[in-house]
Amino acid sequence: MNKKILLVDDDIDFLNQIEIHLKNSGFDVAVSESEKDAEKLLPIFNPDLVITDLMIDNFDAGFLLAYKVKKFNPQIPVIIVTGVTHELGFKFYAGTQEERQWIKADAILNKPIRYEQLLKEIYTHLHLD
């Protein structure tokens, strides 16, 4: 059975590209352009992993979604991919235990991102080889 990934971003080109890459890598993919739709998809699609942008419906919708995912099922890893950290001097990582307490994400990656790098994170968090 293929692993299922829910991909959330308001940039449809980013969605398009990552969706193609993920399918090529053998994942089942569902995409959503908003935090609200992603929330609705959770119980229907029941993903193994969620990848989300930070600024979607509003400034920190990615954090909200991460929180909702963990509430739905704490076992689902959440990867936040964002372009805001660099440009807006807005810094956070999910590296320490303390940060993970309020940021319910397993990894935060910066855009632009190479697919290989994202894939490596996915493998790590899904415990694949």
Add this chain to the structure above:
Amino acid sequence: MLTLKVLIVDDEPGMRQSIQRALVNYKMKLQDIEEEIRFEMSVAENGEQALTQIAEFKPDILLLDYKLPDMTGLDVLEQFDNKDEQILTIMVTAYASLDTAVSAIKSGAFDFLAKPFTPNELRSTISKAARNLIHSREIKKLQAEKRQVRFQFISVLGHELKSPLGAVEGYLNMIKERTIGIELEKYDNMVDRCLIRTDQMRKLIGDLLEMTKIESGQRQRDLQEINLSELVKTSIESIQPDADRRNITISLVMDSHLNIIADKSEIEIILNNLFSNAVKYNRDNGNVDISIKSFDHELQIIVSDTGIGLSEDDIHALFRDFVRIKNQKTKDILGSGLGLSTVKKIANLYNGDIIVKSTPDIGSIFTVKLIK
């Protein structure tokens, strides 16, 4: 209550006391700030003590006697670091010669007070210094805020430019790596998306340049009599193809010969933005009603559409830089988020404004008022 610190440097105990007496209960008010200003004092008997007190007490105003036992007031002025001009110095001396006054001012003193002086003369000199100090601090604060706004603008701009660039780069890499096979046709959609994103970027840069010109005030405004009817017609023609494609009907009500004194390219920016928005955010088979009303002292450009409309929250944010109303209905519509903020800036140049009335899913009415 705002407190300014005054350091009194004088070797005569009587002088130090009388200055303190004159200022201890003195409160002043500036017209443009609400707060009352009072003075907190400290004293020094010689130059050495003065320098220590400047470092420790950190005065705002220095009342500095010229003739001190160990050095002159000028020596004191030269020895402390006042690069940021945080301290205003008032030189006090019994030898009220022009020479001393000139060299004191040259060494950075703000004002000059000749002994003997009355408490009122002292207060008036002090309040002049206080006023100056507070104004220059206000200006510095404003400049810092301006730098901050500029920094934020550039940060957001960087973000807005990087998104389309990233999208195009992503597609190009996929094409290069033949991610979905070797047949060229399979990549048509990607190429189309690249073109849409570069188009959007070009539009953003265009809008940005227009806005910068208006904001900087660098551009020579060319105010002359222009034929508004012609400009309106040209602008409508430019959006007609987009309107036709979606079967949107444009109607116009205006006097046929409407001349105004204005800058032609500024008016073009207003018209093009309002008209193209009315088409872009309209529904298929919708209407755009344009009416231009001329009153004695005011010109109104009213554009109403039958489009997606705006919520209360949207309206509050609408005229800010880079604000694009993001929702399901607008996701396929390209825009830079600078158009309406530019229109507002131009309207302000004409002492006018832009207002909007809107009902979600019914439509919006934008009114630009320009004062003649």
